Amino acid sequence: MTKTSGYKMAEKLLTTFDYGKVSKLSSGQTLREYEIVAIDKEIEIAEGIKFPGWTYNGTIPGPTFRCTEGDLLRFHFINQGSHPHSVHFHGIHPPEMDGLVPISPGQKFTYEFEAKPYGMQIYHCHVLPLARHIHKGLYGNFIIDPKTPREPALELNMVMNGFDLDLDGENDFYTVNGYAFAFMNYPIKVKKDQLVRIYLSNLTEFDLLNSFHLHANYFTYYPTGRNDNPSQFTDTIMQCQGERGILEMRFPYKGKYMFHAHVSEFAELGWMGFFEAE
Amino acid sequence: MTKTSGYKMAEKLLTTFDYGKVSKLSSGQTLREYEIVAIDKEIEIAEGIKFPGWTYNGTIPGPTFRCTEGDLLRFHFINQGSHPHSVHFHGIHPPEMDGLVPISPGQKFTYEFEAKPYGMQIYHCHVLPLARHIHKGLYGNFIIDPKTPREPALELNMVMNGFDLDLDGENDFYTVNGYAFAFMNYPIKVKKDQLVRIYLSNLTEFDLLNSFHLHANYFTYYPTGRNDNPSQFTDTIMQCQGERGILEMRFPYKGKYMFHAHVSEFAELGWMGFFEAE
Amino acid sequence: MTKTSGYKMAEKLLTTFDYGKVSKLSSGQTLREYEIVAIDKEIEIAEGIKFPGWTYNGTIPGPTFRCTEGDLLRFHFINQGSHPHSVHFHGIHPPEMDGLVPISPGQKFTYEFEAKPYGMQIYHCHVLPLARHIHKGLYGNFIIDPKTPREPALELNMVMNGFDLDLDGENDFYTVNGYAFAFMNYPIKVKKDQLVRIYLSNLTEFDLLNSFHLHANYFTYYPTGRNDNPSQFTDTIMQCQGERGILEMRFPYKGKYMFHAHVSEFAELGWMGFFEAE
Ligand SMILES: [Cu+2]
Ligand SMILES: [Cu+2]
Ligand SMILES: [Cu+2]
Ligand SMILES: [Cu+2]
Ligand SMILES: [Cu+2]
Ligand SMILES: [Cu+2]
Ligand code: NA
Ligand code: NA
Ligand code: NA
Ligand code: NA
Ligand code: NA
Ligand code: NA
Ligand SMILES: [Zn+2]
Ligand SMILES: [Zn+2]
Ligand SMILES: [Zn+2]
Ligand SMILES: [Zn+2]
Ligand SMILES: [Zn+2]
Ligand SMILES: [Zn+2]
Ligand SMILES: [Zn+2]
Ligand SMILES: [Zn+2]
Ligand SMILES: [Zn+2]
Numbered sequence: 001m002t003k004t005s006g007y008k009m010a011e012k013l014l015t016t017f018d019y020g021k022v023s024k025l026s027s028g029q030t031l032r033e034y035e036i037v038a039i040d041k042e043i044e045i046a047e048g049i050k051f052p053g054w055t056y057n058g059t060i061p062g063p064t065f066r067c068t069e070g071d072l073l074r075f076h077f078i079n080q081g082s083h084p085h086s087v088h089f090h091g092i093h094p095p096e097m098d099g100l101v102p103i104s105p106g107q108k109f110t111y112e113f114e115a116k117p118y119g120m121q122i123y124h125c126h127v128l129p130l131a132r133h134i135h136k137g138l139y140g141n142f143i144i145d146p147k148t149p150r151e152p153a154l155e156l157n158m159v160m161n162g163f164d165l166d167l168d169g170e171n172d173f174y175t176v177n178g179y180a181f182a183f184m185n186y187p188i189k190v191k192k193d194q195l196v197r198i199y200l201s202n203l204t205e206f207d208l209l210n211s212f213h214l215h216a217n218y219f220t221y222y223p224t225g226r227n228d229n230p231s232q233f234t235d236t237i238m239q240c241q242g243e244r245g246i247l248e249m250r251f252p253y254k255g256k257y258m259f260h261a262h263v264s265e266f267a268e269l270g271w272m273g274f275f276e277a278e
Numbered sequence: 279m280t281k282t283s284g285y286k287m288a289e290k291l292l293t294t295f296d297y298g299k300v301s302k303l304s305s306g307q308t309l310r311e312y313e314i315v316a317i318d319k320e321i322e323i324a325e326g327i328k329f330p331g332w333t334y335n336g337t338i339p340g341p342t343f344r345c346t347e348g349d350l351l352r353f354h355f356i357n358q359g360s361h362p363h364s365v366h367f368h369g370i371h372p373p374e375m376d377g378l379v380p381i382s383p384g385q386k387f388t389y390e391f392e393a394k395p396y397g398m399q400i401y402h403c404h405v406l407p408l409a410r411h412i413h414k415g416l417y418g419n420f421i422i423d424p425k426t427p428r429e430p431a432l433e434l435n436m437v438m439n440g441f442d443l444d445l446d447g448e449n450d451f452y453t454v455n456g457y458a459f460a461f462m463n464y465p466i467k468v469k470k471d472q473l474v475r476i477y478l479s480n481l482t483e484f485d486l487l488n489s490f491h492l493h494a495n496y497f498t499y500y501p502t503g504r505n506d507n508p509s510q511f512t513d514t515i516m517q518c519q520g521e522r523g524i525l526e527m528r529f530p531y532k533g534k535y536m537f538h539a540h541v542s543e544f545a546e547l548g549w550m551g552f553f554e555a556e
Numbered sequence: 557m558t559k560t561s562g563y564k565m566a567e568k569l570l571t572t573f574d575y576g577k578v579s580k581l582s583s584g585q586t587l588r589e590y591e592i593v594a595i596d597k598e599i600e601i602a603e604g605i606k607f608p609g610w611t612y613n614g615t616i617p618g619p620t621f622r623c624t625e626g627d628l629l630r631f632h633f634i635n636q637g638s639h640p641h642s643v644h645f646h647g648i649h650p651p652e653m654d655g656l657v658p659i660s661p662g663q664k665f666t667y668e669f670e671a672k673p674y675g676m677q678i679y680h681c682h683v684l685p686l687a688r689h690i691h692k693g694l695y696g697n698f699i700i701d702p703k704t705p706r707e708p709a710l711e712l713n714m715v716m717n718g719f720d721l722d723l724d725g726e727n728d729f730y731t732v733n734g735y736a737f738a739f740m741n742y743p744i745k746v747k748k749d750q751l752v753r754i755y756l757s758n759l760t761e762f763d764l765l766n767s768f769h770l771h772a773n774y775f776t777y778y779p780t781g782r783n784d785n786p787s788q789f790t791d792t793i794m795q796c797q798g799e800r801g802i803l804e805m806r807f808p809y810k811g812k813y814m815f816h817a818h819v820s821e822f823a824e825l826g827w828m829g830f831f832e833a834e
């Protein structure tokens with residue numbers, strides 16, 4: 001079995017974090033500059049199935065932007081797509097940087113703000129109609145690391161999403177990182193007892209919630225990715241659209257551990273995969 | 279742009295709390311007496327759109343009843359509507375005061391109980407069919423303050439709800455405090471850095487959940503309005519029907535901060551607005 | 557009014573816990589052996605309404621398996637049904653014991669693992685199509701007690717579920733323990749001020765969530781049944797499919813306390829009942 005382009009995208013998104021172009025300001029503050037280009041692109045969302053996406057930087061979800069609390073961030077946005085778009089970041093920043101203003105095709109805008117608060121954020125287009133601009137693929141994860149680094153771990157990025165091919169307002173495929181049944185044929189490799197940390201968000205459009213269930217194991221869930229939020233030890237959590245959090249786990253036995261939405265329909269339409277502990 | 283009657287209702291509900299008629303019992307206990315009248319009334323739920331409501335005291339949602347833990351409460355209910363109704367309060371009280379008994383048109387009933395526990399409650403009609411009696415507008419917030427007062431703040435009352443105009447069992451408008459796009463044209467004015475406290479509940483019928491998202495800022499969320507419940511620092515929370523909680527926030531920059539359901543459909547059908555920090 | 561067979565099943569499931577056949581290993585470890593038989597059986601799910609169920613041990617939900625953390629468990633599964641089935645347990649165990657492998661009609665399989673972690677688990681068939689195998693009735697609660705026993709209480713087992721009779725992918729009845737309006741005519745008897753502990757899970761198929769609301773009282777909710785998870789004091793909680801938790805409450809007044817889903821549709825289609833405190 002060869003790895004298809006859609007699978008390769010999902011796999012790459014799993015472990016790729018965009019830290020931007022890094023420099024130091026005279027004040028000592030770290031400056032990070034990122035490029036975000038909105039571009040129409042056909043994406044393979046399941047084996048042989050193409051979706052006419054609106055993307056940030058050519059993937060659905062878009063890149064996972066990453067920085068440390070207190071950094072100065074500049075997101076240089078260029079709209080090369082066919083419709084007006086914007087970038088709305090979750091987090092605390094001046095409200096005029098919140099991405100409400102549509103940027104026309106061919107135009108640019110730089111979003112600049114200090115990274116805060118630490119934890120897990122998301123970003124997405126905020127142009128109306130919202131359901132359409134989000135559903136077409138304009139979203140991604142945005143991680144603000146705490147100044148005191150987290151314990152080293154195998155870190156994985158996951159966005160739960162869906163795709164409506166026939167435009168009836170219902171998703172026909174559900175995925176993590178944009179490819180149905182990603183990680184079924186090629187399980188995510190982890191080491192037995194290794195700390196695994198997942199940055200998980202829900203950007204599924206049309207459905208009121210999505211969920212994450214892990215077989216034969218438990219994880220600790222930190223809502224919004226904050227250590228000072230109430231964490232829980234469980235194997236099943238739900239997120240409404242816009243929610244996100246960090247999952248930490250260790251696999252105590254060798255073998256293949258399934259994970260999937262605990263919504264049977266979503267699992268059967270693509271939102272399932274495996275970890276393999278070695 | 280003139281303020282319509284529907285907008286004025288939503289705005290008034292935002293900052294109006296009904297403390298009842300207050301007196302002291304010989305025991306020293308505070309007695310609060312409230313009037314609740316069920317009355318059929320047409321309500322403007324969006325600019326120029328009328329909804330044939332069943333209301334408590336003429337508004338949808340009904341009044342926000344407020345008291346302090348330990349007070350003796352008497353709710354004098356009069357049904358002046360066209361159907362049997364009742365008032366079911368959430369909270370701890372003798373079960374015969376729980377509003378299961380329908381009160382016929384023209385009849386009265388006094389619900390009497392001690393206010394407990396402190397936190398955020400709701401109330402709604404409990405006559406069958408439940409979906410119809412709730413959806414028509416018979417619900418509201420009910421705040422039991424702790425004996426030690428909370429820190430002074432700008433306090434706001436918000437009920438998330440929906441309206442089904444064509445009776446197909448799906449909401450055609452979603453609102454906060456009963457008016458679509460309330461606070462879009464007239465943002466809620468707050469002072470920069472001021473403590474803002476929102477008493478938020480979900481009484482939306484037909485949909486399994488509703489959510490609250492704030493732009494460019496975070497809030498602390500206290501489920502059921504209790505300080506001893508696990509709070510979280512985030513910008514997006516969900517509530518199923520009947521859930522409620524307190525949100526506390528400060529706006530660190532001047533400007534306009536959007537807030538809305540992070541369900542695109544609900545936001546586009548009316549459940550969005552602005553805070554403006556000055 | 558006579559108690560129908562469906563009501564008797566729901567009532568029996570409320571207080572019956574299957575501790576297995578108990579013996580001691582030479583190591584001192586407790587061994588528990590359980591029989592699980594998948595068998596097609598018609599179940600009365602509402603007065604006079606039969607559902608063509610796929611069951612574990614002849615009831616929907618199946619038996620409530622119970623043990624103590626650290627016990628060695630052997631589940632002897634026999635498929636006497638008409639389709640391949642399996643038993644997938646939530647919890648931490650070797651992944652090859654996770655029930656992904658379908659067991660053909662007439663075949664057997666023994667699931668063996670150590671009971672961990674303490675708290676509330678569930679189990680269900682994991683054969684595809686998942687929605688069909690779960691919806692037909694193959695699920696139940698699985699309690700792992702902590703080594704230090706919980707405080708004595710009246711303990712009740714409750715599974716929230718639904719039944720789709722016309723196979724349109726929507727539930728026509730909603731129940732707790734498999735019988736619509738169970739405990740409406742025969743309230744669950746409790747003693748005033750007695751500690752009541754409910755082991756609650758959501759195995760409802762097709763709907764994204766279910767909820768539990770108690771009238772005139774509050775409860776403490778422990779997600780996943782763990783004391784070290786953040787508990788909350790409230791009267792309304794939601795669970796997505798696969799979530800479960802423990803509710804603890806005392807009834808401070810004599811009388812009848814209604815409980816039901818705070819989803820009006822589910823309540824009206826069968827998911828409501830009463831406690832009666834004496
Ligand atoms: Cu599982
Ligand atoms: Cu599973
Ligand atoms: Cu936002
Ligand atoms: Cu936004
Ligand atoms: Cu209630
Ligand atoms: Cu009620
Ligand atoms: Na579709
Ligand atoms: Na769907
Ligand atoms: Na409608
Ligand atoms: Na709707
Ligand atoms: Na059906
Ligand atoms: Na339904
Ligand atoms: Zn867009
Ligand atoms: Zn968002
Ligand atoms: Zn599974
Ligand atoms: Zn009514
Ligand atoms: Zn209620
Ligand atoms: Zn927004
Ligand atoms: Zn099965
Ligand atoms: Zn499960
Ligand atoms: Zn009720």
